[in-house]
Amino acid sequence: xxxxxxxxxxxxxxxxxxxxxxxxxxxxxxxxxxxxxxxxxxxxxxxxxxxxxxxxxxxxxxxxxxxxxxxxxxxxxxxxxxxxxxxxxxxxxxxxxxxxxxxxxxxxxxxxxxxxxxxxxxxxxxxxxxxxxxxxxxxxxxxxxxxxxxxxxxxxxxxxxxxxxxxxxxxxxxxxxxxxxxxxxxxxxxxxxxxxx
Numbered sequence: 001x002x003x004x005x006x007x008x009x010x011x012x013x014x015x016x017x018x019x020x021x022x023x024x025x026x027x028x029x030x031x032x033x034x035x036x037x038x039x040x041x042x043x044x045x046x047x048x049x050x051x052x053x054x055x056x057x058x059x060x061x062x063x064x065x066x067x068x069x070x071x072x073x074x075x076x077x078x079x080x081x082x083x084x085x086x087x088x089x090x091x092x093x094x095x096x097x098x099x100x101x102x103x104x105x106x107x108x109x110x111x112x113x114x115x116x117x118x119x120x121x122x123x124x125x126x127x128x129x130x131x132x133x134x135x136x137x138x139x140x141x142x143x144x145x146x147x148x149x150x151x152x153x154x155x156x157x158x159x160x161x162x163x164x165x166x167x168x169x170x171x172x173x174x175x176x177x178x179x180x181x182x183x184x185x186x187x188x189x190x191x192x193x194x195x196x197x
Contacts, residue, residue, distance in 0.1 A: 027187040028171055029086045032150065035069065036130075038078035042070055050195035051164055058111060066166060067194040071156055080130040080152045083191055085171040087147065087183070095183055100174040101145040103127060105155060108166040108193030116168055116190055119157065126157035127169065144174065159196045166193035 035043070050068040053061040073079045085101055086092065105127040106116040119126070129145075130152040145151050155167050172188030173179065 026088055026091075026182070026185060028147075028173070028189040029088055030171065030189045030191050031084050031086055033081075033083040033192050036078060036080045036082065036152070038075075039069065039073060039080065042073045042079065043068065046070070049197055050159075054111060056109070056111065056114060065195070067192055068197055069155065069194045070197050071154060071158065072197075076154065077130060080154050081169075081191070081194065082150055082152045083169075084150050085145075085147055085189060088186070091182060091186075095180060097148040099147045099179070099183070100176070101147060101151075101171050102174045103145055103151075103153070104170045104172075105157070106168050106170050106190065107162070108168045108190075110163075110165050112163075112165075116170060118170070119167075123157055126155060128154045128156055130154055145171070147173070155194070155196045157196060164195070166195050168193045 034040075048065045048068050050065040053064045053066050055061055069081055070079065087095060087097060105119045105124055107113070107119060108116060118124075132152070153169060155169075157167070159165055159167065168190040170188050170190050173183060173186060
């Protein structure tokens, strides 16, 4: 039921975001990126108030505002970003998908850097998991994010306090002793960059 409420994305990461780096064609995949129904309704009501995007040469991309998430919309539990992390298609039939993930909040590429840069350790706690409400009849979440499960998160760190930088969430497989070498070599994936208003 949760997948039916997500807004599909026709385009890849924002205009400034290069694709996730890939080694030997192997990286995790982000699918079904979108917003909660309450956040989509709020965005429709107030519009996109993110500043216009700027390319790596400092040129304003007129009319291009990218994605926006309104962190102060209430009730907060109803406003979140959601996505799934999957194995690359070539590995889905031959490897188990019940694996734990590590998630990190990152600054998306900007004028300061062409790279995704993890925010400092003290700011990682601004990435907050949102559990499904009881009225959704969804299965209870696991202690850690897992591959293949719809993940719901909020970013509580505003872009305006960080020089109007956009954020992305990096997902990588959690270290484990029993992970197959093909999986251990996978690069992480990043969500679409979002301006947190």
